[in-house]
Amino acid sequence: MSEVKRIKPSLSKGTRDFLPSEVAKRNYIFDTIKTVFRKYGFEQIETPAIEKLETLTGKYGEEGDKLLFKILNSGDYLKDVPKEELTAANSQSTTKYIAEKGLRYDLTVPLARYVVQHQDDLAFPFKRFHIGPVWRADRPQKGRYQEFYQCDADVIGSNSLLNEVELILIYLKVFEELGVDVTIKFNHRAILKALADIAQMDVVKFCNTLDKADKITLNGVFEEYNKEGMPIDVQEILQSVFSHVNPHQINGFENIFHGALVFKDGRSFIHKEGHQAILDSMKIENCVRDITNEISRVKVQFDISLARGLNYYTGLIVEVKANNVQIGSLGGGGRYDNLTEMFGGQNMSGVGISFGIERIYDVMEELSLFPETISQGVKVLFVPRDSSVEEFTFQQTQTLRDAGIGAEIFLGNVKKQKQFTYAEQKNIAYIVEVGGDEMQSKKFRLRNAKTRDTETDLSIEQIIEKVK
Amino acid sequence: MSEVKRIKPSLSKGTRDFLPSEVAKRNYIFDTIKTVFRKYGFEQIETPAIEKLETLTGKYGEEGDKLLFKILNSGDYLKDVPKEELTAANSQSTTKYIAEKGLRYDLTVPLARYVVQHQDDLAFPFKRFHIGPVWRADRPQKGRYQEFYQCDADVIGSNSLLNEVELILIYLKVFEELGVDVTIKFNHRAILKALADIAQMDVVKFCNTLDKADKITLNGVFEEYNKEGMPIDVQEILQSVFSHVNPHQINGFENIFHGALVFKDGRSFIHKEGHQAILDSMKIENCVRDITNEISRVKVQFDISLARGLNYYTGLIVEVKANNVQIGSLGGGGRYDNLTEMFGGQNMSGVGISFGIERIYDVMEELSLFPETISQGVKVLFVPRDSSVEEFTFQQTQTLRDAGIGAEIFLGNVKKQKQFTYAEQKNIAYIVEVGGDEMQSKKFRLRNAKTRDTETDLSIEQIIEKVK
Numbered sequence A, B: 001m002s003e004v005k006r007i008k009p010s011l012s013k014g015t016r017d018f019l020p021s022e023v024a025k026r027n028y029i030f031d032t033i034k035t036v037f038r039k040y041g042f043e044q045i046e047t048p049a050i051e052k053l054e055t056l057t058g059k060y061g062e063e064g065d066k067l068l069f070k071i072l073n074s075g076d077y078l079k080d081v082p083k084e085e086l087t088a089a090n091s092q093s094t095t096k097y098i099a100e101k102g103l104r105y106d107l108t109v110p111l112a113r114y115v116v117q118h119q120d121d122l123a124f125p126f127k128r129f130h131i132g133p134v135w136r137a138d139r140p141q142k143g144r145y146q147e148f149y150q151c152d153a154d155v156i157g158s159n160s161l162l163n164e165v166e167l168i169l170i171y172l173k174v175f176e177e178l179g180v181d182v183t184i185k186f187n188h189r190a191i192l193k194a195l196a197d198i199a200q201m202d203v204v205k206f207c208n209t210l211d212k213a214d215k216i217t218l219n220g221v222f223e224e225y226n227k228e229g230m231p232i233d234v235q236e237i238l239q240s241v242f243s244h245v246n247p248h249q250i251n252g253f254e255n256i257f258h259g260a261l262v263f264k265d266g267r268s269f270i271h272k273e274g275h276q277a278i279l280d281s282m283k284i285e286n287c288v289r290d291i292t293n294e295i296s297r298v299k300v301q302f303d304i305s306l307a308r309g310l311n312y313y314t315g316l317i318v319e320v321k322a323n324n325v326q327i328g329s330l331g332g333g334g335r336y337d338n339l340t341e342m343f344g345g346q347n348m349s350g351v352g353i354s355f356g357i358e359r360i361y362d363v364m365e366e367l368s369l370f371p372e373t374i375s376q377g378v379k380v381l382f383v384p385r386d387s388s389v390e391e392f393t394f395q396q397t398q399t400l401r402d403a404g405i406g407a408e409i410f411l412g413n414v415k416k417q418k419q420f421t422y423a424e425q426k427n428i429a430y431i432v433e434v435g436g437d438e439m440q441s442k443k444f445r446l447r448n449a450k451t452r453d454t455e456t457d458l459s460i461e462q463i464i465e466k467v468k
Helices: A020-039 A061-066 A083-088 A091-098 A108-117 A162-178 A189-199 A203-210 A213-227 A232-244 A272-292 A339-343 A357-366 A387-402 A418-425 A436-441 A460-467 B020-039 B061-067 B083-088 B091-098 B108-117 B162-178 B189-198 B203-210 B213-227 B232-244 B272-291 B339-343 B357-366 B387-402 B418-425 B436-441 B460-467
Strands: A050-052 A101-103 A126-135 A147-156 A182-188 A258-262 A268-270 A300-302 A313-322 A331-336 A350-355 A380-384 A407-409 A430-434 A444-448 A454-458 B050-052 B070-072 B099-103 B126-135 B147-156 B182-188 B258-262 B268-270 B300-302 B313-322 B331-336 B350-355 B380-384 B407-409 B430-434 B444-448 B454-458
Touching: A020 A126, A020 A147, A020 A162, A020 A357, A050 A108, A083 A091, A083 B083, A108 A126, A108 A147, A108 A339, A147 A162, A147 A357, A162 A182, A162 A272, A162 A313, A162 A331, A162 A350, A162 B387, A182 A189, A182 A272, A189 A203, A189 A232, A189 A272, A189 A313, A203 A213, A213 A232, A232 A258, A272 A300, A272 A313, A272 B387, A313 A350, A380 A387, A380 A418, A387 A407, A387 A430, A387 A436, A387 A460, A387 B162, A387 B272, A418 A430, A430 A436, A430 A460, A444 A460, A454 A460, B020 B126, B020 B147, B020 B162, B020 B357, B050 B108, B083 B091, B091 B099, B108 B126, B108 B147, B108 B339, B147 B162, B147 B357, B162 B182, B162 B272, B162 B313, B162 B331, B162 B350, B182 B189, B182 B272, B189 B203, B189 B232, B189 B272, B189 B313, B203 B213, B213 B232, B232 B258, B272 B300, B272 B313, B313 B350, B380 B387, B380 B418, B387 B407, B387 B430, B387 B436, B387 B460, B418 B430, B430 B436, B430 B460, B444 B460, B454 B460
Parallel strands: A182 A300, A380 A407, A380 A430, B182 B300, B380 B407, B380 B430
Antiparallel strands: A050 A101, A126 A147, A147 A350, A182 A313, A258 A268, A313 A331, A331 A350, A430 A444, A444 A454, B050 B099, B070 B099, B126 B147, B147 B350, B182 B313, B258 B268, B313 B331, B331 B350, B430 B444, B444 B454
């Protein structure tokens, strides 16, 4: 490090440092979620940040491919690029010669790879959670980063609807523990598929438009459907679905795919999968309500206009909305069928949820939901008045640590009274100053760093008792 | 995900997946270390994986620069490369045009950047710990990965030697908790500097040769010094230092830089900084011994031949060796002076240690030091005999969870008796099978998954009591 040129330190765009107080708050969220996951039988896994580009490419659509961070090959990386590519300076076609690795874009594709690769070592149904950073070369903006955390729980290899129930219960439990008031909205992809079938539209296109209901209202959605050429009688019948039954009570939908929908020309509409999806959704909702003793009546809500962007869902879909804050969803998930297929795995059904950590953090900050003192490591700060008592003070500090209490000795400049700022910044509850008198008498004065109240004449054992 | 070509899943070389059991063991190590760090007043920080290349380049020597993973710029990254560079296919000179970001190589340079960038928001002395992955484009081999974890604790901005004492105590505590028998070797860079001054050699060159003592013995070291042209009288006097006093007892060295070393021509040798370094080291060692009540007499050991590779250390240096296993060091650290200087920060002294997580894991595996059941999330596996009792079984599972006990319902194929393999793989202690009888009577049979012992006729409340 001898000949280093001095540079003004700065971060790469879209990345963040976290101060100790921020890490403590983030850990509070992570730990709350982890504890619930573990109690429900989900086990943590890890996958590398770096994946082969062949693993990542083609899984996130054309736009996603562009947002993959690619890692330059080591050594003489240009040596295998055909001369004509270089002369043409064609970035797109050159990439495959100079980069074979990338940073993971999410935790889902790595999960698919992981399940196929390690299937012989895993217990099925495989219930795993994974918390870690992912990277996207998105344009950074408020609340959007190039490096951010995802937090997912999935069950692979079980068709039981009780998995859906369990995942909804996990959402309820986590947000209850965090003190965030949320509504969990749900819908079912096969219901949407049935509606798309009525509309004679591709389900993806149908859902992409429906997904905008939040922003442009249902009327706006139908204007778009109209522009897209949906026949007028179909529009009418769909509108009757959306308006004549409560779009938030699935019970009202029970028979719509079972003959209750009648076209003007007298045709009625039977859609077996759509009907089953409604029965399944009702079963899930009822089971959640039985378990939670009605608590969830307001918390868990059917929403016929919920579509969710990702196309790989095939069954129930869920989304978590904060009730008192204007912010995007705090989490989402659903059932999917073909996750492991892309890596040649046998077709295993999966269902999963994710927590939007960054947004949950923002909501908790905005509503001041973090506890005032988050698991402070240190309770007592010992301050030696001068160097002659340093070692003695250090021994007292150590006595507290041996008794299982976090303690620190202040080794900064005592004269400047910085110890008080220090205790405040680190949220340390008590201060004990030590000078010659204390060393002599082995009696100390315990000062509450916040209230400045003091108690005098305490032995070290009494201090241990007090702060324990 | 419709038009995806199927590929055989594999990892990028030098990277790893971790199975749930491996993550649990790694977390056991991390949690043990974190708990001790926190109790000693170290706070966790995070920095991004991605740093600007200008932050990283030039900090790790020429070899290090080659091992940095560089991230290809997004979009049309070739458009700013001068035509002639492309035509020449000169990889080295092209990099600066096409990559401006890289993956962090360690946690130390990011710490330096962090301290300078956030100095107004930090409490000094700044005691931080950081655990996270780093990336190096090294050739992978047994025990060496391209993506691996580092685990560092540092104190920035305090000259007190009690920091050194504290960090050694942390080492002792952590390895005691992990059950790993270690020796902590220490030396002082200023002692080595003084010896290099006697030898009239550059201290880095002197240390690089001395550092090989472990492998080639001290005799081998002197053969190399001889080849490097060290005068014979200097060799003699140095050999007397290394052989006539116990190289593992610093007390014997007390006066060597204070006149006790006498050349044949009668010159004696005074080296003020060297002498002070010996006094400092003795003070640190004595203080550790006072605190630990002699326990450490065998655990903490001076070693005049310890040099440590990294050149930025200026004060005490330490290294942790496992006592019963042939393996490289399990940790190391020391005091350094100019960390923040490279980012224009004021000169702040720092001292830190790191834990070699990957090697600690290997040692603990080899010596079977991991507890048999590492903080299992789930204690009881409920197994519904058929789908008619699924919901009832689910409710029992939920009752345990509500009582704070991790519980699971087995939703796989019960007929294949896979539930036993499942319980075993997930290390679940108890199994409760539920059929029609149990649903009727609400009495259950609790089976110990390992011993297969059973207790019958238990109510759910009794089960809660038993397993709590």
